[in-house]
Amino acid sequence: TQLLEQSPQFLSIQEGENLTVYCNSSSVFSSLQWYRQEPGEGPVLLVTVVTGGEVKKLKRLTFQFGDARKDSSLHITAAQPGDTGLYLCAGSNTNAGKSTFGDGTTLTVKP
């Protein structure tokens, strides 16, 4: 059984601070996705990474896929209250529809 562990589970920071969220596994994944989920809503895809060592940037968000494709990180620069939400990583080996999800990191950014 493939497992993804996310850390930290909860993170509360002040507006303007930087943060990093981690997603680790002992298994190799062909691709890894990061989602953001707000209360009462479904997950919204932020990025997909597929190549070991890949780095993708989305405005203030930087995503990295580990060289061995077992882990990933999400770094947010100058966090804003609008970044508040549940961040989920998910790995897949068949297609991205069947994915193994981590339990998420709940981020709260205080103004």
Added chain:
Amino acid sequence: NAGVMQNPRHLVRRRGQEARLRCSPMKGHSHVYWYRQLPEEGLKFMVYLQKENIIDESGMPKERFSAEFPKEGPSILRIQQVVRGDSAAYFCASSLRTAFLNTEAFFGQGTRLTVV
């Protein structure tokens, strides 16, 4: 271009009743996936369907749960004789007809099932 549509958004059932959750995939998508999410947890894969076929049901409980994706109409996740432990958010996702490695899947807003 409507996204993945799920209904109802909220469903309350008494123990022993049946729950039917519906999912209409994005236009052009013929691959549907169902996930369950317990409070403060990630999503757990349940079943993967294509039109009229169940491709992978490795995450489905052996009893009381079933899913279908008919030729016409939405995909249905059916839970018979619900128990309180079935209370959760159920999400549907869909992907393009030619699903292959790294195809992106898009999620609906979910159905929150509460069993009382």
